Amino acid sequence: MSYQFNQLLSGLLLLCVCFNTANATPEFKIEIKDNLFFPAELTVPANTKVKLRIFNLDSTPEEFESYELNREKVIVGNSQTVIFIGPLLPGSYPYFGEFNPKTAQGIIYAK
Amino acid sequence: MLLSSVVIILREVLEGALLLSVFLALSWHQGYQFRWSLTALFAGVIGAVFYAAEFESISTWFDYVGQEVVNASLHFLIVLFLTMFSLFYTAYKGRYDRAKIIFMTIAVALTIVREGSEILLYLSGFVGRDEALSSVILGGIIGAGIGLSLGGLLYYSLIDFIPSYTRKVAYGLLALFSAAMLSDTVTMLTQADWLPAQHYLWDSSSWLAEESLLGHLLYALLGYEATPTALQLAAYITGLFLVLVLPRLFSKGVAFNGHK
Numbered sequence: 001m002s003y004q005f006n007q008l009l010s011g012l013l014l015l016c017v018c019f020n021t022a023n024a025t026p027e028f029k030i031e032i033k034d035n036l037f038f039p040a041e042l043t044v045p046a047n048t049k050v051k052l053r054i055f056n057l058d059s060t061p062e063e064f065e066s067y068e069l070n071r072e073k074v075i076v077g078n079s080q081t082v083i084f085i086g087p088l089l090p091g092s093y094p095y096f097g098e099f100n101p102k103t104a105q106g107i108i109y110a111k
Numbered sequence: 112m113l114l115s116s117v118v119i120i121l122r123e124v125l126e127g128a129l130l131l132s133v134f135l136a137l138s139w140h141q142g143y144q145f146r147w148s149l150t151a152l153f154a155g156v157i158g159a160v161f162y163a164a165e166f167e168s169i170s171t172w173f174d175y176v177g178q179e180v181v182n183a184s185l186h187f188l189i190v191l192f193l194t195m196f197s198l199f200y201t202a203y204k205g206r207y208d209r210a211k212i213i214f215m216t217i218a219v220a221l222t223i224v225r226e227g228s229e230i231l232l233y234l235s236g237f238v239g240r241d242e243a244l245s246s247v248i249l250g251g252i253i254g255a256g257i258g259l260s261l262g263g264l265l266y267y268s269l270i271d272f273i274p275s276y277t278r279k280v281a282y283g284l285l286a287l288f289s290a291a292m293l294s295d296t297v298t299m300l301t302q303a304d305w306l307p308a309q310h311y312l313w314d315s316s317s318w319l320a321e322e323s324l325l326g327h328l329l330y331a332l333l334g335y336e337a338t339p340t341a342l343q344l345a346a347y348i349t350g351l352f353l354v355l356v357l358p359r360l361f362s363k364g365v366a367f368n369g370h371k
Contacts (some may be wrong), residue, residue, distance in 0.1 A: 063229075079167065080175065092174075
């Protein structure tokens with residue numbers, strides 16, 4: 001069988017793997033209350049895409065921001081949102097609420 | 112509160128102010144009147160108010176990634192109009208000035224929509240909290256003042272210190288701006304899971320942190336990113352290509368057809 005066919009086959013296989021992982025994206029929940037993140041420390045699996053579902057229970061907007069995760073997103077008051085992060089190398093990734101940076105701080109550990 | 116509002120507003124104002132300065136420097140070089148910038152400012156502010164007002168429902172679109180999709184679309188459109196401007200600017204010297212001015216106006220207006228809406232959302236959180244609101248507004252005025260001053264500084268540096276290079280330097284900055292915008296588009300679509308997630312290619316944060324003052328400035332000016340992915344890098348290079356290379360090819364095509 002030709003080399004190209006093998007390549008095609010392995011490509012397709014890889015694609016299947018990708019779709020499978022897409023279906024099984026692990027989801028984690030973070031809440032914002034009184035300008036604080038709960039839980040402030042969260043451990044997620046390393047080297048895989050992760051879905052964060054963030055609930056803002058305050059009436060004021062907040063911006064989830066992280067230089068390390070390369071993410072920023074405004075979450076209006078009393079609403080929820082979704083942010084995809086990763087794949088992350090093992091390590092710690094601090095984030096903060098840009099609209100209340102003194103209080104709203106959190107950290108994500110990838111293990 | 113005061114300091115964080117200075118930083119937030121400054122960050123939002125800076126990108127728009129820098130783009131405006133670059134276009135104003137090019138306008139000066141071309142001898143255009145600056146009236147278009149007022150149109151852009153006005154249209155941008157109106158657009159930002161509408162976007163901020165609809166933000167809550169937009170956020171829920173596409174299973175809660177509407178924000179990323181709309182922002183990515185705005186950035187994509189900005190790059191499109193920057194490219195159109197570059198094409199006309201390079202290929203049609205002394206012609207189609209009206210089209211060039213319209214492209215500049217739209218690009219600046221869209222940038223203001225994007226950044227202005229975030230400022231409005233930020234400020235909306237303080238409405239009704241009077242003491243906090245006044246310090247936030249004061250911080251906002253200081254932040255906006257610094258951002259506009261930096262824009263002014265760039266404008267006068269471009270036209271006064273290096274008049275013979277105004278065109279080249281301003282045009283180069285435009286290319287970097289386009290690259291940064293397109294790379295941001297990729298980041299947002301990745302955040303929304305519309306583009307595949309990737310590991311980053313390198314980490315230069317120990318060398319220059321994004322959260323440092325210089326990091327912020329370079330982010331606004333060149334789209335500096337300490338941990339870029341391959342897709343981001345590809346988008347960055349494409350953004351440079353669209354402003355630096357494509358117009359030259361297009362210009363050659365125009366000249367060739369003109370000789371026929």
